[in-house]
Amino acid sequence: MSAAFDTRVAPRLQFVDIGQDDPLATPLLQELALEYASRYGRSPGEQYQDLRSYPSDEFAPPRGLLLVALSDGVPVAGGAYRQYDADTAELKRIWTSKSQRGRGFGRRVVAELERSARDRGYRRIYLTTGWNQPEAVALYLAAGYTPLYDRTLPSKTVGSHPFEKSLE
Secondary structure: OOHHHOOOOOOOOEEEEOOOOOOOHHHHHHHHHHHHHHHHOOOHHHHHHHHHOOOHHHHOOOOOEEEEEEEOOEEEEEEEEEEEEOOEEEEEEEEEOHHHOOOOHHHHHHHHHHHHHHHOOOOEEEEEEOOOOHHHHHHHHHOOOEEOOOOOOOHHHHOOEEEEEEOO
8 A cells, every 4th residue: 555545644734824716725615516516406616606705804814714735735635714703713614635535634624723723812613514514523523522503313404513612
């Protein structure tokens, strides 16, 4: 097994802060649009437009951040946060390239976003994920997030799944 595909080897990731219009953001936004379309029934184009509808300054310093994780110069994961309230950052757009899943990149992106948010004075993280994204729910639970919904209810009846985590 080559090291490039060996899940036991933690590849070096370079985290790069970018703007929403940076070409490095394109794979993140396009793959998220396809993923959401496959799970929620809207077209990839509609999903992409929704992702692009957020003003780019919401994910820009000092209140926010959009980053990609590069492996050998190729975007393999990414995510963002924006200000939710004075003490809280809201995670958005957590993404791992379909070809790179299962390697811990999502967890590393979340940890990097948490570190950045803490450094910028946020004391709490809030996020929501969709009802049809069990992998995301598993990621947030493994990263120590507290669900703010009744986990005994069927996922679809809950709708959006909110989580929080203290950074203190």
